[in-house]
Amino acid sequence: MAIRDDFEVVASQVRTVVQRFALGLLVIASFGAMLVGKADTVLVEHARVLALDLASPVLEAIARPVAAANRTIADLKEFASLREENARLREENARLLAWQTAARRLENENERMRGLANFREGPEASFITARIVGDSVSAYVRGALLNVGRKAGVASGQAVVTGEGLAGRIAEVGEHSARVLFVTDVNSRLPVLIERTRERAILAGDNSPQLRLTLLQSVAGVQRGDRIVTSGHGGSFPVGIPIGEVVETGEGSVRVRPFADFSRLEFVRVVDYGVTGLVGGTPAGPAAPPAGIRIR
Amino acid sequence: MRADGLLAMLDRWGRWALPGAVLLFFVLLTLAPLRAPYLSGALPLLPALVVFQFSLATPERLPGPLLLTMGILLDLLLGGPGAPVGVSALGFVLIRAAVVNNRRYLVGVPFLFQWFGFCLLALGFVILVWFFTALWTWTAIDPVPALMQYAVVISIYPLLAPLLARVRARDPLNVPDESRGTARPGETTS
Numbered sequence: 001m002a003i004r005d006d007f008e009v010v011a012s013q014v015r016t017v018v019q020r021f022a023l024g025l026l027v028i029a030s031f032g033a034m035l036v037g038k039a040d041t042v043l044v045e046h047a048r049v050l051a052l053d054l055a056s057p058v059l060e061a062i063a064r065p066v067a068a069a070n071r072t073i074a075d076l077k078e079f080a081s082l083r084e085e086n087a088r089l090r091e092e093n094a095r096l097l098a099w100q101t102a103a104r105r106l107e108n109e110n111e112r113m114r115g116l117a118n119f120r121e122g123p124e125a126s127f128i129t130a131r132i133v134g135d136s137v138s139a140y141v142r143g144a145l146l147n148v149g150r151k152a153g154v155a156s157g158q159a160v161v162t163g164e165g166l167a168g169r170i171a172e173v174g175e176h177s178a179r180v181l182f183v184t185d186v187n188s189r190l191p192v193l194i195e196r197t198r199e200r201a202i203l204a205g206d207n208s209p210q211l212r213l214t215l216l217q218s219v220a221g222v223q224r225g226d227r228i229v230t231s232g233h234g235g236s237f238p239v240g241i242p243i244g245e246v247v248e249t250g251e252g253s254v255r256v257r258p259f260a261d262f263s264r265l266e267f268v269r270v271v272d273y274g275v276t277g278l279v280g281g282t283p284a285g286p287a288a289p290p291a292g293i294r295i296r
Numbered sequence: 297m298r299a300d301g302l303l304a305m306l307d308r309w310g311r312w313a314l315p316g317a318v319l320l321f322f323v324l325l326t327l328a329p330l331r332a333p334y335l336s337g338a339l340p341l342l343p344a345l346v347v348f349q350f351s352l353a354t355p356e357r358l359p360g361p362l363l364l365t366m367g368i369l370l371d372l373l374l375g376g377p378g379a380p381v382g383v384s385a386l387g388f389v390l391i392r393a394a395v396v397n398n399r400r401y402l403v404g405v406p407f408l409f410q411w412f413g414f415c416l417l418a419l420g421f422v423i424l425v426w427f428f429t430a431l432w433t434w435t436a437i438d439p440v441p442a443l444m445q446y447a448v449v450i451s452i453y454p455l456l457a458p459l460l461a462r463v464r465a466r467d468p469l470n471v472p473d474e475s476r477g478t479a480r481p482g483e484t485t486s
Contacts (some may be wrong), residue, residue: 003318023389026361027386027390029382029385030364030367030383030385030386030389034382034432037381038380040384047374051369051372055324055373059327062324063328066328067329132329133329134327134329134373135330136373138374138445139342139445140375140442141375145327186433207441
């Protein structure tokens with residue numbers, strides 16, 4: 001009996017050791033994954049894209065009913081304020097018609113001027129419409145997953161816009177899925193112009209709902225309500241996509257509120273500008289990029 | 297007889313696969329565009345809640361390698377550029393180990409004790425992820441959103457935990473020997 005007891009004691013000790021060892025192994029494996037991710041970013045990128053491609057059909061199945069429910073709730077809310085909404089829209093319509101007249105006149109004038117100056121237009125942009133099938137929003141990331149990928153012509157670095165303005169840029173592309181990094185993400189840096197003064201600046205996200213304008217030559221020239229648009233520098237974005245407006249000018253820091261409403265995004269458009277500059281990818285567009293942007 | 301055997305087999309398989317499947321569902325749900333204020337921000341922490349709750353009841357059905365895979369999948373799906381891949385895996389594995397090693401304080405005790413245990417472990421998880429993300433991207437990340445997530449997820453716990461707890465066997469002690477804690481009903485300290 002004593003031998004048997006001893007055996008059981010040893011066996012249980014061995015089991016405990018193995019269990020401890022198992023935990024250690026698992027911890028080492030997770031650290032290993034983190035280190036590999038740090039060392040070999042390309043491998044991790046491939047793994048991310050693979051995971052996205054596998055998950056996107058499931059997410060799309062989840063996203064549709066969720067979107068329908070969200071829309072119903074929004075509809076009900078709007079129903080309550082139908083009358084005021086109608087009046088507001090009529091007023092806005094009248095104002096926009098006036099703008100349309102002005103725009104037509106300016107467009108004609110512009111065309112004639114361009115003809116006179118022999119100006120060569122930048123590449124034409126085309127759009128790919130995509131449904132947002134997943135949010136990748138956490139305490140550390142601001143982004144979303146789209147249901148279009150390389151097959152549809154999406155490439156890394158392309159601009160993603162909503163009706164209101166710029167939402168972000170494509171960060172990763174799979175065969176049938178892509179990940180957008182919103183302008184509010186901490187990794188987002190955009191070359192921009194202040195529309196009124198034509199001054200260049202960099203617009204940076206910091207994971208908060210507002211954006212930060214940095215690298216300004218002079219903060220003094222910026223006023224509240226100034227519109228911020230893409231500058232087209234770097235070549236991957238078209239010029240003049242509206243991003244947001246200045247809401248706060250303080251000591252050395254200018255805050256910008258993005259036009260795009262990230263809490264209500266359902267469909268977005270990916271802008272295929274034909275030129276993907278510094279961010280990589282093959283330029284599939286016209287032979288002549290706009291003056292000053294020489295790729296490669 | 298045959299149908300009975302088949303059903304029994306399906307039942308057994310279902311029992312074994314359920315915790316993993318629920319965890320996978322919550323990992324995918326992390327990405328669902330729910331758009332509910334606060335709630336959608338807290339989604340990334342729900343898998344940790346699931347890991348905690350199932351480690352209480354049936355840790356043998358959530359083996360370490362599975363947690364490793366799920367954690368890495370979560371990081372791959374959710375992570376932005378430069379974020380560490382595997383930090384959630386590390387957190388899951390540590391949560392499971394902490395629960396298994398402290399079963400006597402967590403199994404067969406009043407619900408408030410379990411909640412308190414979850415609060416502690418989830419805080420550890422949030423700090424771990426925050427620390428490694430800050431280290432890996434080498435930026436001072438604002439900890440406030442992470443703490444908001446934490447606050448939401450510990451408030452959701454009482455709603456979700458009883459639901460998940462139904463997955464385990466009826467009697468808290470009616471589980472295989474290797475996963476049974478040393479605690480008896482009503483016992484809270486050693």
